[in-house]
Amino acid sequence: MLAIQNLSFxxxxxxxxxxxxxxxxLTIEDGKFVVITGPNGSGKSTLARLIMGIxxxxxxxxxxxxxxxxxxxxxERAKKGISFAFQQPVRFKGIxxxxxxxxxxxxxxxxxxxxxxxxxxxxxxRDYIDRExxxxxxxxxxxxxxxxxxxxxxxxxxxxxxxxxxxDLWSFQNLIRIFENMRREIKDSSIVIISHQERILRIxxxxxxxxxxxxxxRGRPDEILPAxxxxxxxxxxxxxxx
Amino acid sequence: MVKLDAIQxxxxxxxxxxxxxxxxxxxxxxxxxxxxxxxxxxxxxxxxENGSGIDIHIKPGTKNESVHIPVVISxxxxxETVYNDFYIGEDCDVVIVxxxxxxxxxxxxxxHDGVHRFFVGRGAKVKYVEKHxxxxxxxxxxxxxxxxxxxMDEDSSMEMEMEQIKGVDSTERTTLAELKAGAxxxxxxxxxxxxxQNAVSSYQVNLNGAGATADxxxxxxxxxxSTQTFNARITGNAPCSGHTECDxxxxxxxxxxxxxxxxxxxxxxxxxxxxAIGKIAGDQLIKLMTLGLTEAExxxxxxxxxxx
Numbered sequence: 048m049l050a051i052q053n054l055s056f057x058x059x060x061x062x063x064x065x066x067x068x069x070x071x072x073l074t075i076e077d078g079k080f081v082v083i084t085g086p087n088g089s090g091k092s093t094l095a096r097l098i099m100g101i102x103x104x105x106x107x108x109x110x111x112x113x114x115x116x117x118x119x120x121x122x123e124r125a126k127k128g129i130s131f132a133f134q135q136p137v138r139f140k141g142i143x144x145x146x147x148x149x150x151x152x153x154x155x156x157x158x159x160x161x162x163x164x165x166x167x168x169x170x171x172x173r174d175y176i177d178r179e180x181x182x183x184x185x186x187x188x189x190x191x192x193x194x195x196x197x198x199x200x201x202x203x204x205x206x207x208x209x210x211x212x213x214x215d216l217w218s219f220q221n222l223i224r225i226f227e228n229m230r231r232e233i234k235d236s237s238i239v240i241i242s243h244q245e246r247i248l249r250i251x252x253x254x255x256x257x258x259x260x261x262x263x264x265r266g267r268p269d270e271i272l273p274a275x276x277x278x279x280x281x282x283x284x285x286x287x288x289x
Numbered sequence: 290m291v292k293l294d295a296i297q298x299x300x301x302x303x304x305x306x307x308x309x310x311x312x313x314x315x316x317x318x319x320x321x322x323x324x325x326x327x328x329x330x331x332x333x334x335x336x337x338e339n340g341s342g343i344d345i346h347i348k349p350g351t352k353n354e355s356v357h358i359p360v361v362i363s364x365x366x367x368x369e370t371v372y373n374d375f376y377i378g379e380d381c382d383v384v385i386v387x388x389x390x391x392x393x394x395x396x397x398x399x400x401h402d403g404v405h406r407f408f409v410g411r412g413a414k415v416k417y418v419e420k421h422x423x424x425x426x427x428x429x430x431x432x433x434x435x436x437x438x439x440x441m442d443e444d445s446s447m448e449m450e451m452e453q454i455k456g457v458d459s460t461e462r463t464t465l466a467e468l469k470a471g472a473x474x475x476x477x478x479x480x481x482x483x484x485x486q487n488a489v490s491s492y493q494v495n496l497n498g499a500g501a502t503a504d505x506x507x508x509x510x511x512x513x514x515s516t517q518t519f520n521a522r523i524t525g526n527a528p529c530s531g532h533t534e535c536d537x538x539x540x541x542x543x544x545x546x547x548x549x550x551x552x553x554x555x556x557x558x559x560x561x562x563x564x565a566i567g568k569i570a571g572d573q574l575i576k577l578m579t580l581g582l583t584e585a586e587x588x589x590x591x592x593x594x595x596x597x
Contacts (some may be wrong), residue, residue: 140536
């Protein structure tokens with residue numbers, strides 16, 4: 048279980064402190080698939096980065112299974128069982144897909160095991176296993192490889208920052224299927240997705256709506272979605288791709 | 290018969306991935322002396338009459354054979370210049386593995402300057418692998434100044450992999466290539482410097498015949514207080530295509546000077562150069578740290594991948 052307590056975060060902008068997250072508290076239970084949504088600039092991605100330890104809060108605590116992890120760095124949090132999928136996956140010259148999956152798994156991964164993770168995200172393993180994670184891969188391919196690294200990690204808590212950003216329609220259909228599979232096989236782990244996407248919101252156990260760095264609504268999709276439709280979030284896939 | 294001590298065997302394994310005597314032709318040189326030689330029906334190795342090096346003759350049509358010519362220096366204070374000439378016959382397909390390892394535990398500088406000339410016959414295909422490695426904790430420097438010259442006949446091709454990852458204090462590499470029509474040259478250079486090392490690498494590639502192509506790519510990492518200079522020039526004297534690329538990671542207080550240059554003397558010469566120098570991207574480190582690696586481990590993985 049992840050418990051966020053009274054979390055605040057600010058950045059310096061033109062010599063002034065600008066608050067991005069304001070006294071935010073949120074609990075994510077085991078076995079839950081939670082989607083955090085909200086307009087641009089509401090602090091969604093910042094919240095995800097605070098959970099992973101990429102950003103440090105001004106005040107407040109983050110607890111994982113009751114343990115205070117606020118002071119832990121990214122590496123320590125990763126070892127405690129948090130994983131993170133980047134909104135814009137990082138490219139590496141010379142590092143191959145199988146290298147990244149091996150690093151993610153934290154052990155020597157057989158080629159067939161690596162292939163299983165790639166197949167799950169809809170990539171033909173034979174074509175990708177030796178590819179370098181460089182600019183020869185498209186945004187959609189990178190995104191799916193990014194998700195495959197999280198599958199290889201198999202952690203207690205997976206955080207996805209806008210998985211739909213920068214991908215084509217075909218990849219998007221696959222993405223939904225991947226999340227539906229993950230939703231089915233969630234067991235004791237939890238999934239947090241930052242998303243604007245109506246179809247992702249629909250498969251959530253719980254939707255958390257963020258605005259101006261605070262939670263304005265939370266509840267089941269049937270409770271929250273009607274209030275959101277027609278607002279800036281969520282958008283349908285067609286609107287997103289316009 | 291090859292006679293090598295433990296240090297020499299370690300150097301050989303670093304520079305040529307050899308753990309025993311290789312199959313095929315070889316010439317082992319240890320502390321300025323011949324330590325072992327083998328010739329085959331198609332590959333002959335003879336010492337130059339003046340003792341300055343060896344001539345390697347590969348018969349036309351020789352396929353899938355290899356030549357290993359490693360050099361190791363384990364005594365402090367050796368300074369040598371060796372001239373090795375390779376005569377590769379028409380339509381050959383061969384692999385040549387060279388390299389030099391210096392272990393210097395003494396107070397005197399050790400230096401090996403290998404001058405390699407390749408005369409590549411028409412239609413021949415050569416893969417050339419050269420690794421440099423230094424070890425030992427003496428105050429004497431480990432110095433390597435290789436000179437490589439390639440004279441490539443029509444439709445021949447040569448792929449050169451040159452790697453210097455560790456322990457060489459000073460290196461000045463000079464590479465010259467002359468390509469006739471249809472000849473193809475691919476160079477992959479990998480370089481890492483650390484401490485106060487200094488490395489200079491210069492290329493002059495002349496594309497002299499129609500359809501000649503060259504691709505010279507260098508990737509390097511400069512750590513600590515080390516200095517690197519990469520100076521690559523491709524000259525197009527005919528309808529040809531050439532590409533040179535220098536991609537470097539700078540760390541600590543390193544210094545890198547990249548001077549890719551192009552010269553065209555024919556209206557149909559197509560030449561491109563690229564150069565980039567930058568530190569390891571913060572988001573690359575963060576990504577690997579989210580997989581559970583420490584910052585130092587992440588840095589190591591990024592460099593290993595980059596220099597692959």
